[in-house]
Amino acid sequence: MGSISNNLGKNEAYLREQFLNCSDIIFRSFIMKDESKLLLIYIDGMVRLQSIEDNVLKPLIFNGLPQGIDKIESLAEMFRCEWLPLTNVKTEETLEGLINHILQGSLGILVDGNVSSLITQVQDYEMRSIEEPQKESALRGSKEGFVENIRTNTSLIRRRIIHPNLKMESFKIGKYTQTEVVLAYMQGVADERVLLEVRTKLNKIDLDGVIDSAYIEEWIENSSFSIFSQIQNTERPDIAVASLLEGKVALITNGTPFALILPITLWSGLQSADDYFERFVFALLTRWIRYVMAFISLAFPAIYVALSTFHPEMIPTNLMIGIATARESSPFPTVVEVFLMMFIFDGLQEAGVHLPNQLGPVVSIIGALVIGQAAVEAGIISTPIIIVISLTGVAAYTIPRYSLMLPFRLIRYLLLFWSGFLGFVGFTFGVIVLLIHLVMLESFGTPYLSPVAPFDGVRIKDLIIRYPFWVRNGQKKKGRD
Known part of the structure; x- marks a missing residue:
């Protein structure tokens, strides 16, 4: 069964069969003021129940739909225009797509007689607050560290790079987990050959699930049998931002506080943020x-x-x-x-x-x-x-x-x-x-030994001596000196 039927009973039967033995999947049926049947499906513990009651149940049950227009269009228009606290409202016409959105924490709404569903993002689940990184502490600098929520991590980078050239491409990896992986890079700064190689390898990943960024790391690195890692992991947003500005690429995986930085050299492992x-x-x-x-x-x-x-x-x-x-x-x-x-x-x-x-x-x-x-x-x-x-x-x-x-x-x-x-x-x-x-x-x-082998006289300066920033940028220091 692919498309959503106009028979609410058939849709509900199919969804209950797919979610059989899933005690955390909640089905709530209601009858609106105009006697239209309504079905809400969501995962308990992943949505804001108060938001659903205030912005969905009460308006629909006591006020019903606006009169004079089609039901599904009215339902979508009602949320978009009249009850805007529910953000990112959209329609979904397939049951597979509806199931995927529900599993990601969205609220699915089905109305009897309509061949499409309404999807609203009301995710609200427990997550760790932003704290100081445990493995990469620095005496000076930011005390913010990545967390397990991918949107929090991407926002930590966006807050530091305020430019439209910062691109973030999304990939879904894992047959069962459907883990979101974001490819972050600076357009015009990052090497296009590296970006093409990373995209190709990400699209070829065939795994049942991605639990941590280490799964991605082992799959895409060039020499898997080498004892040296060819991808750097970091839990510091400032290091990720500095790497992006240098033309490197970052991979941010949902569910892990470690971002992957590539390409790297041996000397990357010997450099500290305090430098x-x-x-x-x-x-x-x-x-x-x-x-x-x-x-x-x-x-x-x-x-x-x-x-x-x-x-x-x-x-x-x-x-x-x-x-x-x-x-x-x-x-x-x-x-x-x-x-x-x-x-x-x-x-x-x-x-x-x-x-x-x-x-x-x-x-x-x-x-x-x-x-x-x-x-x-x-x-x-x-x-x-x-x-x-x-x-x-x-x-x-x-x-x-x-x-x-x-x-x-x-x-x-x-x-x-x-x-x-x-x-x-x-x-x-x-x-x-x-x-x-x-x-x-x-x-x-x-x-891996660059800029020592092959020798690069320009890049090796930062390896041997940490020059002042105004020297590295090729500028003369302004002032009395």
Whole structure:
């Protein structure tokens, strides 16, 4: 049954069959003043009941339809002109379309003798208020974060970019969920080839349901088997806006507070919002500290194993004597010690993430102190290993993007494995394999190591030094200076 019948009983029977065993679907039948039969269908908990009673039931039951014009036109005209508090009123001529609107939280109205229905948007369901982002906190800047409602998220972007060139295209993805995904971009700034590729991939997605933006991310990224994400996720509207102004594309998914930004590079994961909110001198210092600490988190355990096991002559004599003395009672090789402590540290970190907020930090800190101290006193682990793993763990937390911390964690184990067998030869081999993979990797046509490889002298300036905004725009600072 496709089109709406002029027999209200047939329409109601079909709809009740489709919504069988759906206790939250409400059917309410009424007889208007002119004795016309009326049927309202909506989902309990997703509509404003007070609005329905004030703007639909009372006018229709007590006043009826205006006289002298057709019923369906009168019904639509009545809502559009006389009872305007119900916004976005439209008609629907198919039962499939009516069902789709009802499932999205709209109110469906059927009148006996009419071959079309009236759809009014009266959605009203619980949603989280706008709060400060939890995963991307910044010392300065906006404290607003995306929420699970897609219209709230698009409005947060619209409030910051007041220009008609900001385009937002809508897609419905998911056979059962019909999740709305908005493609946001700046017309004339974004690369048309990237837009075409994104549209094509979105239209090819074949999923039963989309619960989170991660479903979209895995489907559209270029190299799904790479451990490096080619799409950045963010819950900060200011980061999304800055990316759009740079010519990037944003994907906003209904039901998730994370927007997807593309294309990106490796260096995007090492840049923080505070880099552009604090004075450029301090941003330069903190950025280079972050680069150094990121390298330490990636390679320090492997370098320590290679030096202490295969190349002790490269370590100062006094320091090497201290390391050897501390390891004298240890029953395990250095590589095994480092692996055990790394594994325990990552396990405690994972436990802290999944435990309640009040218990997570306590378990992580106390667990690390107790286990580390007990292992040293028992002679299982040497003291230098505790220092190496602690510094490595702290250094990893300087990486702003959690999506970059995860591949760094895996690469840390791989480099440790090669260094434990071949020393610096194995370490060099692992680094070369990593660089080859990164050079070959692309994010929607953008090389992953750009602007370093291939080298771009203009774009690399912002990577090395955070210039003042008036320098980046090619303008001279006005004033007494």
